[in-house]
Amino acid sequence: MDGQSALLRLTTTFGGRIIETHAYRGDHTAVVERSALLDVLRFCRDEADLGFDFLMDLTSVDYLKYPGREFGPRFEVVYHLYSLAHNHRLRLKVRVEEDDARVPSAVPLWPVANWFEREVWDMFGIRFDGHPDLRRLLMYEEFQGHPLRKDYPVNKRQPLIGPKN
Amino acid sequence: MAERTTREIYLGEGSGTGSGSQHLYVNMGPAHPAMHGIIHIVAELDGETVVKADVEIGYLHRAFEKECERGPYNNAIPYTDRLNYVSPLINNFGYASCVEKLLGIDVSERCKYIRVVMSEISRICDHLTCIGASAMELGAFTVFLYMIKAREYLWELVEDVTGARLTISYARVGGVKADLPEGFGLKTRKAFKETRQVLEEVGKLLTGNRIFMDRMVGVGALSREETIAYAITGPLLRAAGVAYDVRRAQPYWAYDRVEFEIPTGRNGDNYDRYLVRMAEMEQSMRIVEQALDALPGGAINVDFQGRPMDPASYVDLGKQGKTEGLLLIPITLSPNLQGLEKPVHHQVNVADKRVVLPPKEETYGSIEGLMNHFMLIMDGNGIRPPQGDAYFAVEGANGELGFYIVSDGTDRPYRVRCRPPCFPPMAALHRMIEGEMVADVVPSFGSINMIGGELDR
Numbered sequence: 001m002d003g004q005s006a007l008l009r010l011t012t013t014f015g016g017r018i019i020e021t022h023a024y025r026g027d028h029t030a031v032v033e034r035s036a037l038l039d040v041l042r043f044c045r046d047e048a049d050l051g052f053d054f055l056m057d058l059t060s061v062d063y064l065k066y067p068g069r070e071f072g073p074r075f076e077v078v079y080h081l082y083s084l085a086h087n088h089r090l091r092l093k094v095r096v097e098e099d100d101a102r103v104p105s106a107v108p109l110w111p112v113a114n115w116f117e118r119e120v121w122d123m124f125g126i127r128f129d130g131h132p133d134l135r136r137l138l139m140y141e142e143f144q145g146h147p148l149r150k151d152y153p154v155n156k157r158q159p160l161i162g163p164k165n
Numbered sequence: 166m167a168e169r170t171t172r173e174i175y176l177g178e179g180s181g182t183g184s185g186s187q188h189l190y191v192n193m194g195p196a197h198p199a200m201h202g203i204i205h206i207v208a209e210l211d212g213e214t215v216v217k218a219d220v221e222i223g224y225l226h227r228a229f230e231k232e233c234e235r236g237p238y239n240n241a242i243p244y245t246d247r248l249n250y251v252s253p254l255i256n257n258f259g260y261a262s263c264v265e266k267l268l269g270i271d272v273s274e275r276c277k278y279i280r281v282v283m284s285e286i287s288r289i290c291d292h293l294t295c296i297g298a299s300a301m302e303l304g305a306f307t308v309f310l311y312m313i314k315a316r317e318y319l320w321e322l323v324e325d326v327t328g329a330r331l332t333i334s335y336a337r338v339g340g341v342k343a344d345l346p347e348g349f350g351l352k353t354r355k356a357f358k359e360t361r362q363v364l365e366e367v368g369k370l371l372t373g374n375r376i377f378m379d380r381m382v383g384v385g386a387l388s389r390e391e392t393i394a395y396a397i398t399g400p401l402l403r404a405a406g407v408a409y410d411v412r413r414a415q416p417y418w419a420y421d422r423v424e425f426e427i428p429t430g431r432n433g434d435n436y437d438r439y440l441v442r443m444a445e446m447e448q449s450m451r452i453v454e455q456a457l458d459a460l461p462g463g464a465i466n467v468d469f470q471g472r473p474m475d476p477a478s479y480v481d482l483g484k485q486g487k488t489e490g491l492l493l494i495p496i497t498l499s500p501n502l503q504g505l506e507k508p509v510h511h512q513v514n515v516a517d518k519r520v521v522l523p524p525k526e527e528t529y530g531s532i533e534g535l536m537n538h539f540m541l542i543m544d545g546n547g548i549r550p551p552q553g554d555a556y557f558a559v560e561g562a563n564g565e566l567g568f569y570i571v572s573d574g575t576d577r578p579y580r581v582r583c584r585p586p587c588f589p590p591m592a593a594l595h596r597m598i599e600g601e602m603v604a605d606v607v608p609s610f611g612s613i614n615m616i617g618g619e620l621d622r
Contacts, residue, residue: 024553025555053394057582059582059584061579084393110394137223154232
C-alpha cells in the first residue's frame with residue numbers, strides 16, 4: 001500500500017474527522033481532528049494493511065509567524081509513522097489553539113511517546129492529557145517559558161536558581 | 166534508646182529490622198567516570214539490583230533547533246556537525262538532503278557517491294568508538310587503544326577530504342564543499358587494511374572472551390516487540406532480529422547501487438549489539454570499496470593552458486573588462502577551497518543557480534558569476550524553498566536520523582526538527598537496566614552509544 005491509498009483508507013474510515021490530506025515531495029500527510037487523534041493513531045497501528053508499528057517522531061511546529069497562518073490555530077503537533085511490514089510512512093498532524101493547547105497522549109499506544117511528549121511540553125508548552133509524568137525533559141524545572149515558541153526571544157535571560165533545599 | 170547499628174546510622178531507622186531492608190537511592194552522573202556522556206540516572210537499589218531508574222537528560226542542550234531558525238539554510242550545517250560528533254558527516258548530509266527534498270532537486274551522481282563513501286567511513290568511526298569505549302568500561306583497555314588507532318587512520322581520510330577532523334561542515338545544500346582529493350582511493354584502501362587488521366585482533370580479544378561474554382550475554386536485552394514500541398532503530402533493532410535499515414528499506418543517494426548485507430542478531434542483548442556493530446563495519450568497508458570503484462566522473466583532469474593566477478589579479482582583469490578567455494584560466498584557490506575548482510565544481514554540485522554558489526573563477530572573472538554569488542549571499546535572497554514541509558531520513562550510525570524541515574518560502578528554515586537516533590533507546594534505558602545489577606548499567610548504557618550532542622541538541 002502506498003501513501004496515497006493509506007490516506008484514502010483514513011478518509012473513508014473517519015470521514016469528516018480527517019480535516020484534510022495532501023502529498024508534498026513524496027510525503028503523505030493527514031490533518032486530523034483532535035478528538036479523533038487517538039482513534040486514528042490506534043487504527044493506523046492495528047489495521048493489518050496499514051501496520052504503522054513505529055512512532056518514528058513526534059514534534060510540534062509553532063505557526064505564529066508563518067505567512068498566512070497568523071490567525072489560524074497556532075500549533076501543530078506532528079506524528080511521523082513508519083510501517084515495518086509495508087515499508088511506508090505517514091505524517092499525521094493535529095492543530096491546536098494557543099489558549100487550549102492540549103492533545104491526548106499517545107503513551108498508551110507507544111511508550112516512546114512518553115519522552116517525545118515531554119520534549120514537546122518542554123519546548124512548546126503543549127499539554128498531553130493522560131500523560132503519566134509530564135515533566136520538562138531537556139530544560140530544568142525552574143526554566144520559565146517554552147523556548148521553541150516563536151515569541152520566545154532567543155536572547156532572553158533566565159532567573160538565577162539556587163540549590164533546591 | 167537502643168544502641169543503633171552502623172547500618173541504621175547510614176540507612177536510617179527501621180533498616181535492618183522487620184522485613185530487613187529498605188531501598189537505597191544512588192545518583193549516577195551527571196558527571197561520572199563510568200558514564201561516557203553527561204546524563205543523570207537516579208537508581209533505586211535493592212541491594213545491588215536496580216529496582217527503578219529515572220533517566221534525566223538535557224545537560225548538553227544548546228538550542229540547535231532554535232538556532233537553525235535564525236540563519237539561512239546553509240548556516241545550519243556547522244550546527245549539524247555537533248549533533249553526533251563521532252559521525253558528523255552523516256548529520257551534514259542528512260540535513261542537506263532534507264533541504265534538497267524541500268527544493269525538489271537531485272544532486273549529481275558523483276556527489277551521491279561521495280556522500281555514500283564519507284557516510285560509511287563515519288559509520289565505521291562511530292562503531293569503533295562505541296565498541297572501544299564499551300570494552301574499556303568493562304576493563305578491556307587494549308581494545309580501546311586498538312580501536313582508537315584504527316579510527317585515527319579513518320579520521321586522517323576525513324581530514325584529507327574535509328580539512329577537519331570533527332567540525333567538518335562538508336555538505337552543502339545541492340552538493341558538497343569539495344571533490345575528493347587526489348589519491349584518496351589508494352589511501353582509503355590502505356586505511357581499510359589497517360582497520361581490518363584491528364577488527365580481527367579485537368574480534369579475537371573480545372568475541373568468545375569469557376569475561377566479556379559474562380558481562381554482555383543476556384544483559385540489557387529488549388524484546389523485538391518492545392524495541393519496536395520504543396521506536397528504536399539501528400544496531401539495537403537489528404540485534405533484536407529486525408533487519409530494518411533505511412539504506413535498504415528506502416534507499417537514498419547511491420545505496421541502491423551497492424551490495425551489502427544487513428547483519429542481525431537474535432536476542433537483542435548487549436552481546437548481539439556488539440556483534441551487529443562488528444559485522445556492520447565490514448559491510449561499510451565493502452560499500453566504500455564498491456562506491457570508490459563506481460565513482461562517476463572518473464579521474465579529474467585539469468587540462469588548461471596557462472598558469473594559475475592569484476585571485477586579486479584575476480579580479481583586476483575582470484574589472485578592466487579583459488575577460489576574453491579569462492574564465493579558462495585556473496585560479497589559485499586558498500587551501501580551504503581546494504577541490505572546488507571550476508572543472509570539478511559541476512561534478513560535485515547540482516547545476517542550479519538558485520542553490521549552489523558558482524565556482525570562484527566565475528565569481529571573480531565575470532559579472533554573471535558575481536551577481537549569482539551575491540544573489541545567494543545577500544540577506545533574504547539565499548536558498549528559498551517553496552512553502553511546505555518535508556521529512557528525510559538517513560541511516561545514522563545509531564539508527565534512523567531524520568530531519569523534518571518546514572519552509573515558509575523565505576531564505577531561513579521556519580522550523581528544523583532533528584529526530585536523533587539515540588533518543589528512543591535512551592527513553593527505553595530504564596527498561597534495559599531495571600531488574601539488573603548496578604554493574605550492568607555500564608555495558609547497557611554503553612551499547613546504546615549515547616551521543617549527548619544529538620540527544621540533547
